[in-house]
Amino acid sequence: MIGAIIGDFVGSAYEFAPTKDYHFELITPQSDITDDTIMSVAIADAILNNIPYQSSLRYWGNKYPMPKGGYGSAFRIWLQTPDPKPNNSWGNGSAMRVGAVAWAFDSLEKVLEEAKHTAECTHAHPEGIKGAQATAAAIFLTRQGKSREELKAYIEQHFGYDLNFKIEDIRSWYGFDESCQGTVPQAIVCYLESKSFEDAIRLAVSLGGDSDTLGCITGSIAEANLDYQLPQPLYDAAMKALPEEMKKIVNQFETCYQ
Numbered sequence: 081m082i083g084a085i086i087g088d089f090v091g092s093a094y095e096f097a098p099t100k101d102y103h104f105e106l107i108t109p110q111s112d113i114t115d116d117t118i119m120s121v122a123i124a125d126a127i128l129n130n131i132p133y134q135s136s137l138r139y140w141g142n143k144y145p146m147p148k149g150g151y152g153s154a155f156r157i158w159l160q161t162p163d164p165k166p167n168n169s170w171g172n173g174s175a176m177r178v179g180a181v182a183w184a185f186d187s188l189e190k191v192l193e194e195a196k197h198t199a200e201c202t203h204a205h206p207e208g209i210k211g212a213q214a215t216a217a218a219i220f221l222t223r224q225g226k227s228r229e230e231l232k233a234y235i236e237q238h239f240g241y242d243l244n245f246k247i248e249d250i251r252s253w254y255g256f257d258e259s260c261q262g263t264v265p266q267a268i269v270c271y272l273e274s275k276s277f278e279d280a281i282r283l284a285v286s287l288g289g290d291s292d293t294l295g296c297i298t299g300s301i302a303e304a305n306l307d308y309q310l311p312q313p314l315y316d317a318a319m320k321a322l323p324e325e326m327k328k329i330v331n332q333f334e335t336c337y338q
Contacts, residue, residue, distance in 0.1 A: 081124055081333060082315065083277065083303025084179045084296045088116040089318040091285045091295030095149050098288035100251055106278075106314060112148045113321050115141075115155075116296040119177035121326045123198055124333040127184045134201040137177075138164075144323075149292065152258070158202055166204040172263040174203035175211040176293045179300035182219035183337040191220045203260075211260025214239040215297055218268055222304035228272050241265040247273055247283050254287050263290055267297035274298075277308040 093110040118140050126136035141151065141159040151159065152171060158164045181194040195216035199209045214235055221231050232243050243265055250266070257263055267284060274280035277299070284298035285291045302308055319327060 081120055081179050081183065081300065081303075081338070082318065082330060083310065084120050084176070084300035085113065085117045085322070085330070086277075086310065086314045086318045087281050087284065087295030087297070087299025087302075088114055088120075088176070088292045089295075089321055090281050090299075090314065091291035091293070092148055094285055094288075094291040098256070098291060100286055100288045102282050102286045104282070104285060106281075107317050111317065111321070113318070113326075114149045114292045115147045115151050115173075116176040116292055117322070117326070118144050118147055119173065120179055120296070121329050123177050124180040125329050127180055128329065128332055128336065133198050134164075137201065155202060166200055167202050168205045169203040170205040170207035170211075170260055171203060171258050172211060172260050172290065172293050172297075174199035174208045175215040175260050175264050175267075176296045178212040178216045179219055180333060180337075182216045182223065182300075182304070183333075185220075188217065188220055191216050207260050210239055211264045214241060214264050214268070215300065218271070218301045219304045222271075222301055223306075225306070231268075232272060235268060241268070243269055243272065245269060247287065251287055254289055256289050258290055258293075263293060264297060267294050268301065270294070270298040271301040271305075274302060277302045277305075278311050278314070280308075281314075 092112050092114050093108045122136040122140035126133045154167045178195050178198050185191045192213050195213045199212035270283040271280050280298050280302035284294040
């Protein structure tokens with residue numbers, strides 16, 4: 081799951097100052113973790129310690145109520161409500177936090193089931209659930225050594241996303257999009273076109289959209305490619321940005337599952 085955190089960390093500097101330059105600076109004074117990392121840690125913690133997903137999301141969200149970039153307004157209200165009901169959200173928050181389930185479970189069917197559970201407590205809209213499941217499936221299939229052609233075919237067939245575009249062709253007009261349907265396909269294509277982990281992150285952030293979340297989703301998939309190496313400076317910088325209690329969860333999760 082560290083791939084997701086690295087992508088979030090790198091993309092965070094460009095969420096409100098978007099760039100279309102592939103050669104952007106990877107680590108800047110503005111680089112930090114955001115809600116994407118906090119919620120990813122919450123899902124990992126839930127899995128490690130057999131905590132309901134909703135309880136873990138609320139615990140970590142309320143413990144860190146003011147991350148860089150903030151939470152979405154509906155999610156912030158959900159965190160503050162004593163007995164919250166699921167939001168009918170299609171936002172990309174369901175996709176950015178789901179990565180841990182693709183490492184912790186050993187069958188695609190179980191991964192899809194758990195991805196649905198992680199999403200539906202806040203993102204109960206079909207697009208919110210689909211975004212989480214498609215992201216988790218992409219990570220799991222990449223872990224299993226499936227080819228990019230097999231991954232693309234599965235995602236298109238089972239989730240209906242159109243992945244027949246090139247990042248270079250959409251970069252000029254693509255902008256901030258907080259929806260799953262406007263973020264997940266783009267992140268998957270960033271991975272499909274990539275030649276390395278760093279290349280995947282650069283493609284994602286240089287789209288000029290919701291850069292921390294695009295980086296997070298893309299990084300979560302790219303990490304699962306066993307031929308890719310995580311750049312040590314990015315790994316070290318992202319881990320340094322984590323509070324100790326989050327770092328502990330990440331280390332425990334990687335020990336157990338990665």
